[in-house]
Amino acid sequence: EAEVAQSPRYKITEKSQAVAFWCDPISGHATLYWYRQILGQGPELLVQFQDESVVDDSQLPKDRFSAERLKGVDSTLKIQPAELGDSAMYLCASSHRARGKYEQYFGPGTRLTVT
Amino acid sequence: GENVEQHPSTLSVQEGDSAVIKCTYSDSASNYFPWYKQELGKRPQLIIDIRSNVGEKKDQRIAVTLNKTAKHFSLHITETQPEDSAVYFCAAQGGQNFVFGPGTRLSVLP
Secondary structure (H helix, E strand, O other): OOOOEEEOOEEEEOOOOOEEEEEEOOOOOOEEEEEEEOOOOOOEEEEEEEOOEEEEOOOOOOOOEEEEOOOOOOEEEEEOOOOHHHOEEEEEEEEOOOOOOOOOEEOOOEEEEEO | OOOEEEEOOEEEEEOOOOEEEEEEEOOOOOOEEEEEEEOOOOOOEEEEEEEOOOOEEEEOOEEEEEEOOOOEEEEEEOOOOHHHOEEEEEEEEEOOEEEEOOOEEEEEEO
16 A cells, blocks of 8 residues: 655754755655654644645745655755754655545654754 | 644553544645655654545544535544554645645553
């Protein structure tokens, strides 16, 4: 069964450093989502792509976060500079959105610790 | 934008009993309501979903009900088992917006 891939699984970095996370969605899924999940809370949408276009980045802290999906397939989320409050799980999800199918499939996540 | 509330935040039940988790949403345009189960250290997994043209959906021990007028929907788990212990998230989607509730930690006691 196809799955969403993410790397790295774990990342420890010092504050003010740059970090990048990678996501490869399920083949054929046009919609890709990046979420941040703080321990004990629900996932918070950071950015949503439809193919290579951003359709929602209203919750993305654009002064330090950036995301791209240049060819409409895999995606990278970057944080520069990282802050202590960025420590969280970063989840990527994808969905087909064909014939009204909205089901999102999540990757294993990247757990970021900022020291 | 959409706002999703979820109650209770924690729920403990005895094995074999039923569990009910309730969510409310604010955007009347929302038309898709999934429920996800997240075990410790693992990714959220879709367990059931319902669309706005349906009032109830059932899949074995899991059921979801939707009241569009009142803008609330609920997850029902019957005959709970220890492996049902996890955090459950509801979500609401209308158009481009997809918002998760804060989660309910369910503990099924043997």
